[in-house]
Amino acid sequence: MIRLFLFIVLMTLSEIGNAQLVIEKDSTQTKRTHFAKKATLLSTAIPGAGQIYNKKIWKAPIVWGGMGTCVYFAINNREAFRLYKTEAFNRESDPNFTSRLTYQNSPYANYLKNAPDIKMEDEDLYDRLDKRKRWLDLSYFAAVVVYGLNIIDANVDAHLFDYDISPDISLRIIPAPVFIASPKAGLSFTLNF
Numbered sequence: 001m002i003r004l005f006l007f008i009v010l011m012t013l014s015e016i017g018n019a020q021l022v023i024e025k026d027s028t029q030t031k032r033t034h035f036a037k038k039a040t041l042l043s044t045a046i047p048g049a050g051q052i053y054n055k056k057i058w059k060a061p062i063v064w065g066g067m068g069t070c071v072y073f074a075i076n077n078r079e080a081f082r083l084y085k086t087e088a089f090n091r092e093s094d095p096n097f098t099s100r101l102t103y104q105n106s107p108y109a110n111y112l113k114n115a116p117d118i119k120m121e122d123e124d125l126y127d128r129l130d131k132r133k134r135w136l137d138l139s140y141f142a143a144v145v146v147y148g149l150n151i152i153d154a155n156v157d158a159h160l161f162d163y164d165i166s167p168d169i170s171l172r173i174i175p176a177p178v179f180i181a182s183p184k185a186g187l188s189f190t191l192n193f
Contacts, residue, residue, distance in 0.1 A: 039158035043151045050154025054161055063150045070143035077139050080107040081132040088125055101125070 034054075043050025047067050048060035083101070090097045101120050106128070120128075 034158055034161040036155055036158035040151060040155045043154035047147060047150045054154060054157040056157055066146040070139055070146055074139035074143065077132055077136040081136050084125060084129040084132055088129055
């Protein structure tokens with residue numbers, strides 16, 4: 001996993017280094033062309049970097065918050081899953097195993113009111129083990145979705161970076177003569193944007 005991440009980072013940096021600045025000459029000013037590929041690669045290497053490159057800095061903390069939330073829940077669910085898995089393995093492998101896992105000292109027991117301080121039943125243990133496995137998988141899936149949306153958002157924003165939304169979007173209807181075989185009256189529609 002780390003090798004894949006390092007490979008992506010190195011490829012991104014080499015692509016950014018090879019990118020050329022394209023300058024278009026207008027009659028009055030110089031305009032820099034925005035690269036969608038660069039924004040996409042930046043977001044792939046470092047989540048939120050593409051949004052910063054696109055000058056949408058306010059989106060970067062949203063991406064970081066989403067990724068941080070997914071990582072936080074993945075870590076908590078993984079710890080609880082490992083605890084329940086170890087407990088289940090010890091109970092199955094050794095019939096004389098003395099369990100110290102109770103309802104009161106289990107993960108998130110502080111959310112249960114009046115949790116008893118007795119040994120957790122096997123049925124409850126396996127139920128919690130399955131629940132934590134599902135939650136762990138969901139945490140990983142959510143992290144992949146947030147990461148993918150980060151890349152898609154950077155790409156779309158980069159493509160729309162130079163898109164001009166002019167306040168003069170109008171429709172003009174002008175009477176104009178139409179010359180086909182003989183002069184006739186007609187209308188000409190002009191849409192300016």
